[in-house]
Amino acid sequence: MQPVVRLDDLSVSYGSVRALADVNVEIAAGTTGLLGPNGAGKTTLLKVLLGFLRPQGASVDVAGHDPSTRAGRLGLRREVGYMPEGSCLLPQMNAVETVATLGRISGMDGPDAMARAHEVLDYVGLDEARYRDVATYSTGMQQRVKLAQALVHDPPILLLDEPTNGLDPKGRIRMLDLVSTLATEHGKSVLLCSHLLPDVERTCDHVVVLHQGHVRAQGTIADMTRGDGNWLKLELTDPAQADTLSDAARAAGMELENPGEGLRVRLPAGIRDADPLFRVALDVGVTIAAVEPTTRSLEEVFMQLLDEEPAR
């Protein structure tokens, strides 16, 4: 599948500070989480994608547009909806005026922009409050208006920068549900920039992990959280037989752990299935009820990646 965003050899410096170093990223259609601690380079990457920063020598392609040219920047901004992290709504304007004005600036004509503003405000669940001055809105309402303005011109790509910032748990879940349905039901490609791992885990299929300006990992969440393949989680019919199996497995070159939440076994290197384990169990008369590969949480993966030295 053609990636919606491709960055090759992207480096960005602010004076002597290197914000991004040799970044090579391909972002496929669907929902992708851009993960990283503060200062990792996430916002700088978004600025590059929006054409605010024009790095020299790098190849940047956003929905087929090259942001290093003026025509490319204008073209990609028609294809991209951006929801900034911080406050960005002008006081004295209500939500309808704000969203419709931004729709018109995106190239829609007046009546279309107004109709579409109401449509997206309905979608984000802002009812009569849409006619009130945005200065009187709660954080949750402001976040919804920010999402609505990103959607007004119906862009195929959405860049959402910390969309759940400042939201209470209910508002957060509602926002994440909206983000999920944008991808699943409306066919949008979403790049969700966040440092909240549960948000990314809940909404995204893919992740790109940035740390200190380097891409530490990219791929599907399923691939990243999969165990190393040699660790299996076991369930015995009779848990009291764990010690018997443990002794027999060790004798056969396997490693068994009982960390509390279940029995885990590491198969000898080079062995990819559980047949040797079943043979050992059969020999000692232990019945295995279930075997499944171990998985790691995204948080475990993330913390491990942050501890690693970047590849140079």
Next chain:
Amino acid sequence: MTAPRFAPLAWAGIRLGWKRKLPLLLLYTLPVGWMLFFSAQIFMLYGAEQGMSEIGGPMMRAMITAKRIFKITLDVKFLISTFFLYSRLFAVLLIAWFGCGLLCEDRRAGAHVLYFSRPLTRLDYVLGRWCTVFFYGALGVIVPGMFIVGSAAWMSPDWQFVRDEGEAVWGTLAFGFLTVAFYSTLSLAVSAVASKKSFAMMAMFALVLLPHALSRILARLLGERAWRVLSPLTSLGKVGNHFLDVRQQFYQWPTWWSAASLCAIMLVCCCVIAVRIRRWEVVA
């Protein structure tokens, strides 16, 4: 034909300014007052010239008498020049009120990020904001000026004013355009630098009045009136009077000096705006 990209932004700014009625009322009272005052003068002078004592009542009769005694001659262009002279400080106030908050309030609210992430260049953004402030400035300066010209055209017998002094119409437009364009650019430049509208307004008044005061002091100390070219207020008057072809006994220096002075200030303003807006985009 599609509207230019900056038009929706300009229109949004105009709508926003329109929402606050009290400042509008207060700021436009004096320009409208001057406009009516000068139009009435033209009405009475033309009436007096045509001996229309029967339609004007006691005021018109007094005007006709005064005209005979003091040999007052009707010079519409001079009246328009005087209107611009009288309304120049109000023009600064008016344009400062509408223009000084445009960029810095966008920046404070973070709204510039929303604009820059749209198919809008930095030039479009500045033009959109400039058109907003220009619109309100034009309502207070160009529209009253043209109303006075229109009064003269309407009052003159057989459209004599248009036939004899038609260039005054263009002169008035040019004078008004120059005044509003200059102050609009200045207001956006200070707004691009200031963090709050109130600071920007103070800076704008300082940038207009301090050089004016300084130029007067220098002219007095050095005995050379040409130092007044340093004052934007005086230079605008000099170039504007040139457009109106009004004789200028006081301003004894070449018009291009004033034009160059205004161009230099506008160039600096444009550079300041360009640098600041570029920076905002990068640190958005």
